[in-house]
Amino acid sequence: MAWIFHRSPQLWSAVRHLSPHRTISFTPTTRLPPADLHGLFLTWRSGQSEASCRKLHSGAGMSEPSPAAAPERLPFSQVTQEDLVFFKKILPGRTITDPDLLESSNVDWLKTVRGSSEVLLRPQTTEEVSQILSYCNSRNLAVNPQGGNTGLVGGSVPVYDEIILSTALMNNILTFDRISGILTCQAGCVLENLSLYLEERDYIMPLDLGAKGSCHIGGNVATNAGGLRLLRYGSLRGTVLGLEVVLADGRVLDCLATLRKDNTGYDLKQLFIGSEGTLGFITAVSILCPRKPKSVNVIFLGCETFEQLLQTFQLCRGMLGEILSAFEFLDSECMRLLVTHLKLPNPITECPFYVVIETSGSDPTHDQQKLHNFLEEAMASSLVSDGTVATEDSKIKTLWSMRERVTEALTHEGFTYKYDISLPVERIYQLVTDMRTHLGGRAKSVVGYGHVGDGNLHLNITSPAKDPALLAAIEPFIYEWTASCQGSISAEHGLGLKKRNYIYYSKPSQAVALMGNIKAMLDPKGILNPYKTLPDKLK
């Protein structure tokens, strides 16, 4: 299936001829599950409990929750014994109150936000979710919808004592149509399990994240997850064909269509995609899945300047065309951390910028030829300084890990301030450069990596420990800089708890006011995922 590079010796000679002083190395690599939301989730494994999946280096700056980030508790009711009796009747054996069992659901994956919920509910059916929400709404009890709890903005854990309503036991695949490639499943299906199911049937999921071993498809949809295949297959707004959603008052909204086209009225499912569980509880999803590519290849290149990297991207889009499936980058600071902390060897000579390019196509020979032509042109134009091609399908892993493990390397630096910025692609690295200048010696390191193809920068700033003075230097500078370029202060992570009040940097007050109206219409008591997504005060 994979492109075997040594079958194409002419590329070797072409590249040697063009760049006799440069080397093309051939790293024996294996194919990794492609990178995550931004490379954070490294050790998730399917089938493990959430707690056992968390294996992140505990850096010096691993912080306790910051109460300052949360607004005052809203006047929701508190859970009573009578409430528990009701829940246990609906969900016998699936109403969890043991604090130890609740711990992993009360804390987010980054361990920066902690709630104090005393009840975790694990429904199995839409009807159960409906009964629970109807009851909670009538009792004015706040509810925190939770999938795999892999979010990065504090959106997936309670802030106070909200009831945690988990999709963990809603994990049935409902239907799969082998002709159309349309899958329907319950919201709690783990992304990796869906991927494995589909691959056996010659299809793939249209999204892929490093968190796939834990994240739930319902959570992916609720957060409009991006990930690594967006460049090729587009966003969930196009690939999700239908949703079943339970509204705050328990009404079931059945929009679980399995049609590529349906223009009968307003597309209500779009309201719930990316609304982070604040408008409804997604119970089932239908999604259009692409055919499994017959050929996947990865190359790792070095560029001297970001301008050359952008030119390489343009060349790549023209010459690789329809087979280009990822174009990711990391800077030399990322590489330094990978080498220093994780002892990963740099597969090529040192460069200011590194690129991971993936192709996915239906004809291995054609893909090889296109890659050959592209590399020849990129070397001839001196756009790239050095490069490595993963030659075997089973060994692409090492190259992908250079991109995927940056976040793990970052955790060894101490405390990390993390930003997920969307910008016009030609501006994405300027923010890193400007931030370095702006911060001077205050930060330990300022690193940039991300999805070039999507104009999505992951900017991370480290310090030995949590540093309020450093934070004050970063914010609002970074948000103002982003706003000045009409960028987004959250490209794919959402707003959650942490970023809800920064929404005005990316959305005008008219828009935020309208969002507030929609929230009030769908959840008048505000019980669904309170303190998230929308700002504390409307302008």
Add this chain to the structure above:
Amino acid sequence: MAWIFHRSPQLWSAVRHLSPHRTISFTPTTRLPPADLHGLFLTWRSGQSEASCRKLHSGAGMSEPSPAAAPERLPFSQVTQEDLVFFKKILPGRTITDPDLLESSNVDWLKTVRGSSEVLLRPQTTEEVSQILSYCNSRNLAVNPQGGNTGLVGGSVPVYDEIILSTALMNNILTFDRISGILTCQAGCVLENLSLYLEERDYIMPLDLGAKGSCHIGGNVATNAGGLRLLRYGSLRGTVLGLEVVLADGRVLDCLATLRKDNTGYDLKQLFIGSEGTLGFITAVSILCPRKPKSVNVIFLGCETFEQLLQTFQLCRGMLGEILSAFEFLDSECMRLLVTHLKLPNPITECPFYVVIETSGSDPTHDQQKLHNFLEEAMASSLVSDGTVATEDSKIKTLWSMRERVTEALTHEGFTYKYDISLPVERIYQLVTDMRTHLGGRAKSVVGYGHVGDGNLHLNITSPAKDPALLAAIEPFIYEWTASCQGSISAEHGLGLKKRNYIYYSKPSQAVALMGNIKAMLDPKGILNPYKTLPDKLK
């Protein structure tokens, strides 16, 4: 640029060898602007007035509007002299009251719906639209947003005396980013003009319709137009990145982002995509445009059964993979009409089913090879009976016209009852067969064609003249049949005036009620495109 077939004699011999008794003919064809919403719009040309663009054969059944289809006029105000004074002050020379000039805006393209508006307003700026809507809302004057007036469900013309608010003079391209391929433009840009602009810059629009010479991008977005490239580039819900919208009360909602990713709050623009002008007036659009393919090829094949056609589709998806850009079909009844009424010669031997396949790729040689392999396999498997390959880029037109001109041929039959149905792809032709059985001899002809790749059937039933008894036999049979398969009674045309009351065949009452809530929230007086999209009565 085009695949020159004679460079590949081995395909000739392969096919000859495999099917010695069959012929592969080589029709000298030219590349047509691909087909329309469903092949209706045939003679639109860019730059002409709307009236002069309409050149449809006036069949015996060309009907007058049916007032029965419209509900009673709602208690909106009527336009007064004072109102006209206001409009003329805002839009000097662009406030049209001459009945002759209003005629083409009062009647839809199919000439089946006629309004009686006495005012056509032609703003040039968002600010003008804002002033007009603010005024109309305060005066309780109903407004009919209008783009190119190419809709097929009576959504783009007034029902009574609504003020027509046209995007015709809002036709400026605002920005185009050559790196990201993101275009921003005013809503009144004609689709074909945008296509020409982009093609000069090595990009294309992600949608293409036969109506492109007249339809406006704002109208495309407002109706969530599908068209011929959806199979490849997905729906507008994924490719539209931003919208500027004026709300019913004149407030301007600026969601005109130019970012591939933005998860800051609810995605408000989705509300307006496909809402047919009932929730807001789209004034500007930003859209992600694909690179222009370097190679485009078209083949025309014949199949003995619809089952073989579906198998051909599956084979095609596997073997053509990432270069497949259209898979359309027509049945032998369509061919009979093309031959009889338009004197188009059947390019291959007679078959029950015909397929138009288009590929778009970045490497002509690779595309040729993939097509070669596909055709060889399709012939070897006896999936296709006969086929023609368009060999020159300038001569693909004839093959595409076999698909595009079906609707024109239909107009020669008399009156046509038109349906646009979305179904699981394996069921789409069963509806045609069942309809023929159901109608027996009552219809003159029952023909099926459409977008196999999208599961979208265009079912057309003709009679010498309008025939209420025939209509009563068709409806609700067709809607019940569709609902029984969880299909959509409007795949891409929308509901407009004509189909608003059939929404319950495809959407549950909970969903329709929520749509009503959204309408009431955004347009409390209901002035925007009244009598459209939503049913007269909520269940």
